[in-house]
Amino acid sequence: MPYAVETRDLTRIFAGKKKRRIRRKRATGEGEDHLGPVTALDQVSIQIRDGELFGMLGPNGAGKTTLIKILATLLLPTSGQAFVAGHDVAKDPFPIRQRINMVSGGETSGYGLLTARENVWMFSQFYGVPSKVSKGRIDELMHTFGLWDKRDAKVRMLSTGQRQKMNMIRGFVTDPDILFLDEPTLGLDVNAARVIRDYITNWVRSQKGKTVLLTTHYMAEADQMCDRIAIIDNGKILACDTPENLKRMIRTETTFRLEVDTIRDIASFSSMEGVKNFSHTDDISKNRTHLTFILEDEGPVAEILSAITSQGKKVHSLQKSEPTLEDVFISMVGRGFE
């Protein structure tokens, strides 16, 4: 079966800092973290079907962007192979480039002196889209994304959300078969993010042969939009399935969420019997800590509560919940995204 995207044991290693910089850091006593080679992708094998909205879920530095850059013909793999629309990214990039586009969250591309409409038109010219066709599509997309009123505003005058909508229009204006979206809703307000999510979903569902690879670290976004999701961490694919199947994997386990006074001593939780994994985030403004426990059963709950109250901390809420994709991630990796 032909895949829109297929990778086979794809590995990408970045060389790391130069010897000269390592020597300087040693001489000045600076830390040497991350100076050596970094394995961004480690034997990644995935298949994305034609017409699929495929999600890549993982924390910052997991390898999502590296994977997209390889698929977008911007990076070469260190080893392994990657095929887009049946073409090898390393050997045959031209037909791939005709069929793809990419939009990243927080993009600052374009020229501030041009208007939003002109900027998108300019990028469409690099794909050979006739001007008349391009302008028609731009107008249609500007209406859809709610950017019509700002079509003649200079790009430097656009807000972050408006600019990201313009970037999305840039991605769709070339009518790609395969669209790579790298954290497309990063930093956007709820409404702007919703408009973008709805359009992407509708774009894939309403047309034949349109494929999207979406990377995100927003769990709900991946859950809501994607047909299948691959969970990636440290360059490795940990699981790949539909959101329902992924959540079903840990349904035998129990998820508890607690909101407590800010707590510092959390190391003891990991050694408790029955605690499979847990994560925590601090809410500094409220002076609270949010704890999520993946438990083998409900047995350890009393011990956890006891451990918290023995530190003089108050438990503000305790909730048993259905597993989410974040719980799946915590269950697999042993930590949350934060």
Next chain:
Amino acid sequence: MKAGTVRRTDFRYRLGLNLRAVVGRSYPRIVGANREPSWIFFEALLPLLGIAAYVFIYQFFGNQAIAVITQSTATAPWGMCGKHACADAGEQAQYLAAVNANTNALVASVVLGGTMVAFWLNVLWSMASQLYWEKEIGNLQLYMMAPMNRMALLGGMAVGGMVMTSMRAVSTLVAGVLVFGVIFQVASPLLLLAVFFATLVALYGLGMMFASLYLLWGREAWNLSALMEEPIFFSSGFYFPLGGLLRIPGWGPAIAIAGSFIPASIGLDALRQLTLGSTAFGGTLWIFDVTTELEILVVMAVLFLILARYCLAYLETLAKREGKLTSRHQ
């Protein structure tokens, strides 16, 4: 929008794609730049000040020479004609005409040099450094991902730069004629146009080559551009005929030959011959005749374009292999 767009790969499609890419990339330069009214001050008026300095110096020397010729003394009633006293009014008038012609030729050389400076600065700061800036603002990876030929990207930058800079160059030229009273004598307009375009293509070909190299060198590109401003103004004879440098014994020829690798040097020399006449400066300050210089410019244009093509191909391979060039984050 309909699904299943047919993707063509034939020659006609590729030609159309790359021509559209050239137009697309030149657009921000041509349109965007003219949206800033301040350009008139920075691009047209300020450069005139630099030119004016040279013009006043040359006019001062011209006036001094005229004063010597016209100053009557007991031993030289018709003034001095060179190192000897003028024999009569006729010889004096002949010498005065020669001084005026030389002064006009020098001022015209400066004005022509000033127009070429505009192109050279554009090549340095808006061509050579451009890919580095495109990388910084995140455009480069979008360009590299597009199906267009990479030369179309550079070509678009060059065409946009040429059109935009022509406005500054024309205003410098017009101001030179109006303010400084320069007189040009164009005998072969077609040849003049041919030399001008060959110079621009060679110059922007060099800029296209630099664009790739600058990207490899990163921030050091800034220093390199700064380094190539004033020294090149001097070694390429932007404000004087380059042949004058060749006649200085010792270091003169070495610097002039080094400067001649910048197409603007040879181009300017040919343009000056075509607008002032090859007999200006006694016909002694030209490097080669116009035809030879045009041939050299054509060779340079082809050579730099080919080198630019290979540099960019090398850069792209390096970028894809090392992952350091297309994104500022890597």
